[in-house]
Amino acid sequence: MVSKTIYLAASLLAILSVIAIGVSTSTDNSIFAQGDKVQASIVPGASTLTDDAYSPNPIEITVGQTVVWTNDDTVFHTVTSGSLGASDAGKLFDSGLAGPTALTSKGKTFEHKFDNAGDFPYFCTLHPAMVGTVAVK
Secondary structure (H helix, E strand, C coil): CHHHHHHHHHHHHHHHHHHHHHHHHCCCCCCECCCCEEEEEECCCHHHCCCCCEECCCEEECCCCEEEEEECCCCCECCEECCCCCCCCCCCCECCCCCCCCECCCCCEEEEECCCCEEEEEECCCCCCCEEEEEEC
């Protein structure tokens, strides 16, 4: 019985060591997505924030990936492409103020697939100081 316990403890220690080595040797600190869908958050208290209202910011993805923004705040927000007052604001993507994609409450999501490379700024139409960027490579 003691040898089984020692074996399990040694196995667990070996697994944790491998994980720790993998984490400590990583030199890439960017938030570069690996799946088809990349998660982003509208953070709690976002309406009083600026470029840290969306997390991560910037969101770094590759062409063809989809960003899924989740409203983790208790306040209504939008995810609207472009910049406040720009003629193309909301043309590429916009979660909107009504309908099924509207981020009206905590837990609601909005997603957009990026088919072209470039830097895509976005903001909240209700709280224009909230800004973010999606960097597509």
